Amino acid sequence: xxxxxxxxxxxxxxxxxxxxxxxxxxxxxxxxxxxxxxxxxxxxxxxxxxxxxxxxxxxxxxxxxxxxxxxxxxxxxxxxxxxxxxxxxxxxxxxxxxxxxxxxxxxxxxxxxxxxxxxxxxxxxxxxxxxxxxxxxxxxxxxxxxxxxxxxxxxxxxxxxxxxxxxxxxxxxxxxxxxxxxxxxxxxxxxxxxxxxxxxxxxxxxxxxxxxxxxxxxxxxxxxxxxxxxxxxxxxxxxxxxxxxxxxxxxxxxxxxxxxxxxxxxxxxxxx
Numbered sequence: 696x697x698x699x700x701x702x703x704x705x706x707x708x709x710x711x712x713x714x715x716x717x718x719x720x721x722x723x724x725x726x727x728x729x730x731x732x733x734x735x736x737x738x739x740x741x742x743x744x745x746x747x748x749x750x751x752x753x754x755x756x757x758x759x760x761x762x763x764x765x766x767x768x769x770x771x772x773x774x775x776x777x778x779x780x781x782x783x784x785x786x787x788x789x790x791x792x793x794x795x796x797x798x799x800x801x802x803x804x805x806x807x808x809x810x811x812x813x814x815x816x817x818x819x820x821x822x823x824x825x826x827x828x829x830x831x832x833x834x835x836x837x838x839x840x841x842x843x844x845x846x847x848x849x850x851x852x853x854x855x856x857x858x859x860x861x862x863x864x865x866x867x868x869x870x871x872x873x874x875x876x877x878x879x880x881x882x883x884x885x886x887x888x889x890x891x892x893x894x895x896x897x898x899x900x901x902x903x904x905x906x907x908x909x910x911x912x913x914x915x916x917x918x919x920x921x922x923x924x925x926x927x928x929x930x931x932x933x934x935x936x937x938x939x940x941x942x943x944x945x946x947x948x949x950x951x952x953x954x955x956x957x958x959x960x961x962x963x964x965x966x967x
């Protein structure tokens with residue numbers, strides 16, 4: 696029964712936090728203090744629930760991932776509709792350009808980061824630091840008007856996203872912060888972070904999956920299925936809500952959430 700509850704809780708945490716600028720990895724590290732499975736199944740479970748969250752983004756942005764009709768003349772309508780083949784290809788070139796530096800840095804330093812930085816203290820400090828960065832950016836954000844990601848900016852965004860190797864940073868948070876600094880609007884920054892998550896998380900999950908060589912029992916298959924479904928459903932609802940929210944409001948509530956959670960974690964560490 697406890698494993699069933701753990702699967703639901705962990706799937707929910709992953710789905711809710713993966714695409715918000717609050718760090719899903721940081722949350723999972725913290726939640727694993729109470730809800731977790733034995734190794735190496737925990738790593739496999741994290742990959743599966745991450746896959747559920749990715750699928751939610753693919754479903755929501757399907758017309759951006761693979762438009763059903765690539766018309767010769769673009770007509771700017773809703774996201775993903777009316778894209779020409781050239782526009783669609785250009786969008787994905789920017790995503791892949793941003794993905795490359797993240798992938799290279801992840802391969803070089805990912806294992807080191809996991810070995811030395813995956814602790815509640817590091818999570819807390821990263822939550823607080825980037826919460827302050829969000830508050831500063833929002834206070835001075837008045838002329839962010841860029842809506843088309845350039846190739847040069849995409850490379851810079853990829854480098855900034857690599858900061859998410861430090862747990863508590865947030866992959867989406869790092870991407871959004873980078874884009875705000877470069878002058879992009881909040882909705883554009885949020886959507887690009889979602890699309891960039893697709894190759895980034897698939898590559899990271901695939902790499903981890905190749906290293907998994909333990910057998911899986913029937914009960915573990917059930918836990919994987921439960922975690923996947925919960926993660927997919929919660930991520931679907933959160934991303935849909937977030938895109939509507941960020942078109943009207945700022946990232947300030949997420950900044951304060953990061954600050955409060957970071958302080959709570961520090962108190963938890965101090966008091967054991």
